[in-house]
Amino acid sequence: MRSFLDLVxxxxxxxxxxxxxxxxxxxxxxxxxxxxxxxxKPSLRTRNSCEVAVKRLGGHPVYIQNSEVxxxxxxSAEDIARxxxxxHRVIAARVFRHNVLExxxxxxxxxxxxxPIINLLSDKSHPCQAIADLLTISDVMSLGNSYRGVKIxxxxxxxxxxxxxxxxxxxxxxxxSIASPEEYSFDQASRVYLSSLGEVSFTSSPEVAVTGAxxxxxxxWISMGDEDEAEIRRSIFAPTYQIDADLMAKANSGAIxxxxxxxxxxxxxxxxxxxxxxxxxxxxxGNRLDAFQGVLRYCLA
Numbered sequence: 001m002r003s004f005l006d007l008v009x010x011x012x013x014x015x016x017x018x019x020x021x022x023x024x025x026x027x028x029x030x031x032x033x034x035x036x037x038x039x040x041k042p043s044l045r046t047r048n049s050c051e052v053a054v055k056r057l058g059g060h061p062v063y064i065q066n067s068e069v070x071x072x073x074x075x076s077a078e079d080i081a082r083x084x085x086x087x088h089r090v091i092a093a094r095v096f097r098h099n100v101l102e103x104x105x106x107x108x109x110x111x112x113x114x115x116p117i118i119n120l121l122s123d124k125s126h127p128c129q130a131i132a133d134l135l136t137i138s139d140v141m142s143l144g145n146s147y148r149g150v151k152i153x154x155x156x157x158x159x160x161x162x163x164x165x166x167x168x169x170x171x172x173x174x175x176x177s178i179a180s181p182e183e184y185s186f187d188q189a190s191r192v193y194l195s196s197l198g199e200v201s202f203t204s205s206p207e208v209a210v211t212g213a214x215x216x217x218x219x220x221w222i223s224m225g226d227e228d229e230a231e232i233r234r235s236i237f238a239p240t241y242q243i244d245a246d247l248m249a250k251a252n253s254g255a256i257x258x259x260x261x262x263x264x265x266x267x268x269x270x271x272x273x274x275x276x277x278x279x280x281x282x283x284x285x286g287n288r289l290d291a292f293q294g295v296l297r298y299c300l301a
Contacts, residue, residue, distance in 0.1 A: 003117040004151060004299050005101050007167040008193075014298070016145060018131055019138070021294035021301075022287075022294025024196065025114055027058035028091065034060040035296075037120075038083045038093040040071050041224055045261060046094055046120050046128075049288035057296055072280065078107035085113035090299065093117070096225060116299035123225075125160045129260050131291035132170035135282040137174075140256055147174040153213035153251065154178045155206045156241050156268055157233075158186045161219045161260050163194075170198035177201045179209035181236050199213045206247055213251040217258045218243050218268045223291050234267065245271040256280050 007015070039047065047063060054061040069080050077085045081104035084091050091108075093101060101220045105117045119127055137143065137150065145242075152169050154162050158180040167178045175198070178186070182204055186194070203209055210216050220236045222230045243257060257269070257277040261284075265271040274281065 001116050001301075003105050004127060004295050005098070005105065005117065005119045007127045007130060007164050007171070010171075012171040012173075015131075015134075015168060015276055017293075018298045019134060019145070020294075022131065022135060022290040024297065027111055027131055027298050028297055029054070029057050030083045031057035031058075032060075033058070034062055034087065035228040036062050036064060036088040036090060038064045038066075038069065038071075038080070038084070038095075038096045039120075040066040040100075041096060041121065042272075043121070044286050045281040045285050049155065049247065049293050050120065052091060053289055053292040053296060057293060061089070068173060071095065071164065077103045078284050080104075081108050081117070082111055082113065085111070085115055088115065090115055090267075090296065091117050092120050095122050098122035106238070118299060120294060122160065124160055125164045125167075126162040126170075126260075127164050128288065128291050128295055129161060130164035132284060132287040132295060133258065133260070134168055134172060135218075135287040135290055136222075136258065136280065137256075139283065139287075140280055141214065148173040150174040150215065151213045151252075152176045152215040152217060153179065153210040154204075154217045155183045155209060155247075156192075156218045156237065157221055157223070159219065159223060163190065164188075165217065166200060167197065170200060172192065173198065175199040177209040177213065179203050179206040179241070183236060184233075206243075207250055209257075210247055210251045214255050215254055215258060216243060216248060216251050219260055220262065220264055221268055222264075223300070237254035238267065242267065243273050245270070245272055248273055253277075259286055260283055 051061040
């Protein structure tokens with residue numbers, strides 16, 4: 001069994017394996033197996049997709065809110081993970097700080113508990129979302145298992161979603177161009193790492209990024225936890241980094257727009273572009289279910 005915290009640690013062949021496992025049928029859990037779903041941050045898509053995925057694979061999902069565990073306030077992340085390891089086959093957690101997940105892995109390994117820890121989102125990465133994104137691109141563009149020749153343009157805040165998307169795309173052979181204002185772009189170490197994986201470019205110009213792209217991708221300008229700087233962010237991102245019809249027209253003919261949701265029409269994307277691509281966006285949301293099934297199969301293999 002293996003944990004799944006960050007796509008940095010997952011090879012290209014393993015990503016391909018997860019994509020294949022995402023669409024495979026059959027159970028993986030035995031009668032009585034359960035999965036702890038620990039949510040320090042709430043989510044519509046993550047909770048629903050994870051609970052349904054666990055159920056479909058023959059397990060019992062247990063949803064745990066932060067008010068019930070109080071990560072590092074009521075009880076340490078280590079003690080929470082070691083306690084849950086007594087009851088569950090898997091721990092999957094959606095947290096603010098990536099280090100919480102790393103500590104969970106270290107602490108459970110330290111007592112000989114053999115169960116995977118899965119990252120449902122942290123400030124560093126969102127790997128399950130990236131798997132769903134690849135599934136969606138393959139479905140919509142009828143790619144099969146080959147992403148060669150596909151250019152993805154990401155426009156907006158260089159955040160955890162961007163980082164995982166870029167790693168996943170580059171490791172399966174796609175190209176990605178990332179357009180962010182300088183204040184919200186990746187640091188030099190992240191740029192060097194991503195550049196080592198494949199064809200990636202960084203720019204402050206959305207027009208440059210989307211030129212020649214088959215996929216245009218955006219995320220909210222104000223992630224959970226960034227509310228205190230909401231107005232500052234809006235003043236920097238608007239209107240330059242909004243995806244509108246004029247910007248989409250600079251991408252390849254037939255290019256699709258993707259969004260990991262929740263979306264804020266009139267900020268990172270216009271209502272016109274969002275609704276024109278609603279079928280793709282909500283298929284993307286639906287693929288979170290298949291993606292988590294694939295990740296569970298991979299971790300329990």
